[in-house]
Amino acid sequence: MQSERLRHMPNRALLLKLLSAVILFGAWEIAGRVPVSFAFPTFLESMSALFAMTLDGTIFDAYAETLKPLAIGVAISAVLGVAIGLWVGLSSTFDWLFSPIFIVMQAAPLAALIPLLVLAYGIGLTSKVLVVCIMAMPVIVLNTSGAVRNTPESFKEMGRSFLASETSILMRIVIPAASPVIFAGLRLGISAGFIGAILSELKITPTGVGDIITYSRSIADYPSMYAAIFSIILLAVLFLNLLEKIEVTLFKGNQRDYVSN
Amino acid sequence: MTMSQTKETITPAAAAGFESAVSARNISKNYGEVEALRDMSLEFPRGQLTSLLGPSGCGKTTLLKIIAGLLEPTSGEVEVNGKKVTGPGPDRAFVFQDFALLPWATVLRNVAFGLEMRGVAPSEREARAEKYIKEVGLAGFENSYPHELSGGMRQRVGLARALAVDAQVLLMDEPFSAVDEQTRRKFQEDLLQLVQNENKTFIFVTHSIEEAVYVSDQIAILLPRPSRVSEIIRPTSFRNKGVDNIRRDPEYLDIVDEIWASLRTYVE
Numbered sequence: 001m002q003s004e005r006l007r008h009m010p011n012r013a014l015l016l017k018l019l020s021a022v023i024l025f026g027a028w029e030i031a032g033r034v035p036v037s038f039a040f041p042t043f044l045e046s047m048s049a050l051f052a053m054t055l056d057g058t059i060f061d062a063y064a065e066t067l068k069p070l071a072i073g074v075a076i077s078a079v080l081g082v083a084i085g086l087w088v089g090l091s092s093t094f095d096w097l098f099s100p101i102f103i104v105m106q107a108a109p110l111a112a113l114i115p116l117l118v119l120a121y122g123i124g125l126t127s128k129v130l131v132v133c134i135m136a137m138p139v140i141v142l143n144t145s146g147a148v149r150n151t152p153e154s155f156k157e158m159g160r161s162f163l164a165s166e167t168s169i170l171m172r173i174v175i176p177a178a179s180p181v182i183f184a185g186l187r188l189g190i191s192a193g194f195i196g197a198i199l200s201e202l203k204i205t206p207t208g209v210g211d212i213i214t215y216s217r218s219i220a221d222y223p224s225m226y227a228a229i230f231s232i233i234l235l236a237v238l239f240l241n242l243l244e245k246i247e248v249t250l251f252k253g254n255q256r257d258y259v260s261n
Numbered sequence: 262m263t264m265s266q267t268k269e270t271i272t273p274a275a276a277a278g279f280e281s282a283v284s285a286r287n288i289s290k291n292y293g294e295v296e297a298l299r300d301m302s303l304e305f306p307r308g309q310l311t312s313l314l315g316p317s318g319c320g321k322t323t324l325l326k327i328i329a330g331l332l333e334p335t336s337g338e339v340e341v342n343g344k345k346v347t348g349p350g351p352d353r354a355f356v357f358q359d360f361a362l363l364p365w366a367t368v369l370r371n372v373a374f375g376l377e378m379r380g381v382a383p384s385e386r387e388a389r390a391e392k393y394i395k396e397v398g399l400a401g402f403e404n405s406y407p408h409e410l411s412g413g414m415r416q417r418v419g420l421a422r423a424l425a426v427d428a429q430v431l432l433m434d435e436p437f438s439a440v441d442e443q444t445r446r447k448f449q450e451d452l453l454q455l456v457q458n459e460n461k462t463f464i465f466v467t468h469s470i471e472e473a474v475y476v477s478d479q480i481a482i483l484l485p486r487p488s489r490v491s492e493i494i495r496p497t498s499f500r501n502k503g504v505d506n507i508r509r510d511p512e513y514l515d516i517v518d519e520i521w522a523s524l525r526t527y528v529e
Contacts, residue, residue, distance in 0.1 A: 158361035
């Protein structure tokens with residue numbers, strides 16, 4: 001059977017991903033050719049602009065700048081976010097103390113708060129890192145704490161009845177059990193961090209990729225503008241894939257295949 | 262009544278001529294206003310299987326978890342081999358109703374979990390885990406994950422995990438209630454074998470009358486509101502007649518009927 005054969009193809013997932021990309025980029029190309037707006041370049045124009053920027057090194061210089069707040073902010077958010085989330089999930093005192101802060105952070109209109117951050121921390125790296133953190137951390141903290149709080153009671157009872165120490169229960173049971181939701185939080189948080197990094201370059205000082213976007217728009221070089229946007233999305237997707245690989249390696253049994261696979 | 266010799270009122274185990282491995286004395290447990298157990302005393306003879314049988318809400322799982330040291334009684338105490346229970350200990354192992362297997366760990370690591378927590382070296386604990394995996398009939402599945410196994414196989418993993426730590430007392434909380442009927446029957450036969458071969462004391466919670474009568478040396482009937490031990494039944498004649506003959510033995514059938522007669526008024 002046709003569907004049977006498709007199902008057993010080893011690279012079915014990859015094929016579907018490629019198909020999805022072809023549809024998306026095809027639609028982009030067509031929309032650019034119509035054109036939807038004179039400010040909307042075609043896919044191929046954008047790609048050749050990206051290629052040109054790669055050749056003359058502009059894109060690398062830009063990322064050297066953009067990656068600084070992004071990497072620092074994402075690293076802080078991931079490490080601190082998971083740590084605070086664990087703490088909040090395990091202790092009701094910390095839940096009361098910290099949860100409201102992160103709920104407010106998540107709901108806050110960040111663009112409106114940026115002037116305040118600039119006032120307090122200037123226009124340098126600190127403010128940009130903070131923007132990334134404010135975007136990335138809340139969802140990481142809230143997911144982690146929620147997942148930890150929902151560890152199945154029977155897992156913990158099992159641990160205790162087989163003489164696991166409190167530390168062992170945390171390390172061997174609570175964290176692995178929470179890991180799918182923690183990783184879901186990391187994925188959401190880190191994508192938000194990418195948005196934050198670009199937002200900070202658009203709103204605070206135009207540097208790196210934000211500078212390419214702002215500058216190309218001001219001179220109506222739309223292909224370059226979209227090339228820059230495309231490159232940051234590509235980087236985010238690649239990074240999220242890497243994160244998924246890490247998760248699969250660490251917690252293999254948590255990955256359940258789709259029944260149809 | 263032919264049944265009278267098999268039935269005793271609540272007498273201490275010593276009077277009936279056996280040694281207790283576990284004694285529960287005057288156990289009460291309150292959850293706030295709710296009284297789960299009131300002044301319950303029960304002896305569990307060494308090397309035998311005792312079932313706790315009763316309608317839901319009679320506190321049988323609560324009593325089991327108190328014996329396991331997972332719950333603290335409001336008053337009263339449990340002794341295992343003469344030592345007062347203050348928490349979980351190496352002398353007891355638990356088999357869970359919902360299996361409680363770690364989904365991210367292989368069968369081997371799940372079975373070795375108790376040994377790992379006791380600080381047994383990796384090579385030794387793997388060897389011991391493999392031995393018990395074979396014993397419960399799961400050889401070849403060492404590197405499978407729980408979600409790849411059927412319900413019955415999962416509970417075999419739970420059983421192997423409990424056997425691997427070699428505790429003298431095995432606590433089983435409705436271990437077969439989540440597996441299908443045929444698997445359950447096979448489990449019950451295997452359990453009889455296990456009680457005979459392993460010199461362990463089994464405490465077995467169930468809500469199935471037939472299952473309790475089939476597998477038990479001693480059945481404690483628990484009744485709710487207030488939770489109490491209403492009677493203790495010790496089947497005498499059919500245990501050695503072979504697994505295939507138990508279910509049509511007259512004593513087996515009589516005891517099943519008798520227990521149903523005393524429980525039916527408590528079933529809503």
